[in-house]
Amino acid sequence: MKLFFQKEVIDQQIRNRGFSGSIVVKKGEIEYNFSAGYANRVEQQLNNVTTRFGIASGCKLFTAIAIAQLVENERLSFETKLSDCLNVSFPHLNENMTIHHLLTHTSGLPDYFDEDVMEDFEDLWKQTPMYLLKRLQDFLPLFQNDEMVDQPGEAFRYNNAGYIVLGLIIEQQTGMTFQRYVEENIFKPAGMNDSGYFSLDRLPQNTALGYIDESDGSWRTNTYAIPIIGGSDGGAFVTAPDMVKFWEALIAFRLLNEGLTKELLTTHVDVKEGVGYGYGVWINNRKGRHLKYHVMGYDPGVSFHSAYYPESGYKIAIPSNHSDGAFEVMKEIEELLHR
Numbered sequence: 001m002k003l004f005f006q007k008e009v010i011d012q013q014i015r016n017r018g019f020s021g022s023i024v025v026k027k028g029e030i031e032y033n034f035s036a037g038y039a040n041r042v043e044q045q046l047n048n049v050t051t052r053f054g055i056a057s058g059c060k061l062f063t064a065i066a067i068a069q070l071v072e073n074e075r076l077s078f079e080t081k082l083s084d085c086l087n088v089s090f091p092h093l094n095e096n097m098t099i100h101h102l103l104t105h106t107s108g109l110p111d112y113f114d115e116d117v118m119e120d121f122e123d124l125w126k127q128t129p130m131y132l133l134k135r136l137q138d139f140l141p142l143f144q145n146d147e148m149v150d151q152p153g154e155a156f157r158y159n160n161a162g163y164i165v166l167g168l169i170i171e172q173q174t175g176m177t178f179q180r181y182v183e184e185n186i187f188k189p190a191g192m193n194d195s196g197y198f199s200l201d202r203l204p205q206n207t208a209l210g211y212i213d214e215s216d217g218s219w220r221t222n223t224y225a226i227p228i229i230g231g232s233d234g235g236a237f238v239t240a241p242d243m244v245k246f247w248e249a250l251i252a253f254r255l256l257n258e259g260l261t262k263e264l265l266t267t268h269v270d271v272k273e274g275v276g277y278g279y280g281v282w283i284n285n286r287k288g289r290h291l292k293y294h295v296m297g298y299d300p301g302v303s304f305h306s307a308y309y310p311e312s313g314y315k316i317a318i319p320s321n322h323s324d325g326a327f328e329v330m331k332e333i334e335e336l337l338h339r
Helices: 007-016 056-072 099-103 121-126 136-142 160-174 178-190 240-251 258-264 326-337
Strands: 021-027 030-036 038-040 211-213 219-221 269-272 275-277 282-286 289-299 302-308 315-320
Touching: 007 030, 007 326, 021 240, 021 326, 056 099, 056 160, 056 178, 056 258, 056 289, 056 302, 099 160, 136 160, 160 178, 178 240, 240 302, 240 315, 302 326, 315 326
Parallel strands: none
Antiparallel strands: 021 030, 021 315, 211 219, 269 275, 275 282, 282 289, 289 302, 302 315
16 A cells, blocks of 8 residues: 555655645555644644544535435435425425435525625625524525526536525424434444534534634634534534544445445536536546545635545545645545555
8 A cells, every 4th residue: 555655755745735634544454644733723732633623515425315314214205306395485496306406416596605606605694694504494595585597407506505405304304403313324323423513612622623814824713704503515523534434334335225325426417527426425437437436625714525436445534624725635645546
């Protein structure tokens, strides 16, 4: 396993990048781990391999698995129409919208954060304070009454609001909060004992604060830059080892049966050449081969990449408490692994 014979080299390369976060690479029983930077800059508390990090949209896959579990339990199907499984009024809803469309970002639903219109995620909270968004339903006024932007199935358009709606479906169908459902039915069976959905004003011990570096050299935390608690479109906190455990549980069919796991990891929409999207997961393909299943997340003060490589068996988790850095580190490690 090449990476482990070059540990000192890769360690130094990552330090030179100013990376702040944790890294775990695992294949079988062999594991590489590395941590750098501060979880708390004021207290000079260092990140370590068991530090919890926010992962932003990196947890949309958890939402997709939760929906697939409801399918497995015959509570609904991927072709169930939104109007048949959620008692929420959307005045401009296209009646043909299905759960499949929501999972694949092809619903045409208006998003509460449209990157084509708004560049800065923090601008959202100028009108709606982030500390008021404590429940999934609190997001509804941000998009509920807006016009559809596409017809269902017409186009891939990355959409956070669609995943908020999926979370509301999970809550209505189970009678549990979305966060509790995921913690009980995904984190617990996967052995992700250090992960969860934590309120920013009640973070547990050994949790990294997210940091936003300003152009003048100053910095601040992301406490007022993201919703106060994560939900079905993003915002869980995980450790790097827990994320590797997640991939292990998923491919061992401990979270879903084999058929639904394959459905989850099937390319349902082509995004660009060589890149598709399954249910909550990005899929890199080449000549009909699946090279990589991966998730990513970016928020102010958060960058995250994690992947499973089916041909080699490698699993990687790279959470960071900076707004960037995880992608560049993943590229370096991938080059070492697949030379």
